Amino acid sequence: xxxxxxxxxxxxxxxxxxxxxxxxxxxxxxxxxxxxxxxxxxxxxxxxxxxxxxxxxxxxxxxxxxxxxxxxxxxxxxxxxxxxxxxxxxxxxxxxxxxxxxx
Numbered sequence: 698x699x700x701x702x703x704x705x706x707x708x709x710x711x712x713x714x715x716x717x718x719x720x721x722x723x724x725x726x727x728x729x730x731x732x733x734x735x736x737x738x739x740x741x742x743x744x745x746x747x748x749x750x751x752x753x754x755x756x757x758x759x760x761x762x763x764x765x766x767x768x769x770x771x772x773x774x775x776x777x778x779x780x781x782x783x784x785x786x787x788x789x790x791x792x793x794x795x796x797x798x799x800x
Contacts, residue, residue, distance in 0.1 A: 703736040704729035710742075712749035713761055715770055715789075719744060722787055723777050730781035737783050742799060744770045744789035755797075762792035765800065 706725040711717045722739060729737045741747055745761055753761070765771050770789055778785045791800040 701735050702733045703738065704732070704734035705738045707740045708743075710746035712746045714746075715744055718746065719770060719773050719777075722774070722785070723780075726777055726781050726783060726785065730783050735783055736786070738786040739788070742788045742790065744774075744787055750790065758790060758797055759792060762790040762797045764793065765789075765791045 706722075706729060708718075708721045708725060710721075722743060725739075726737050742750070750758055750761070763770055766775075768789075768791075774785050774787055788800055791798045
């Protein structure tokens with residue numbers, strides 16, 4: 698049976714700052730891949746942050762949400778995964794039609 702190295706990573710997210718959070722995801726993915734990880738798993742809602750969403754209205758949450766797989770954050774994750782040849786697990790607020798999900 699082939700061994701697969703899996704890394705878990707967690708960092709201090711910035712509330713709603715997808716650009717910053719994705720940059721940290723890329724930094725930590727680079728580090729994990731450099732140590733042999735083939736799968737890198739990040740914490741819940743690592744792209745958007747989690748706890749601050751409790752204070753947002755539904756329209757604000759909807760504005761923060763993205764479609765998957767066509768959203769910009771998903772496209773960035775695909776780019777990062779390809780660059781480092783890993784599978785990534787990272788969460789965000791997803792929207793589909795009028796519904797939002799924690800994915």
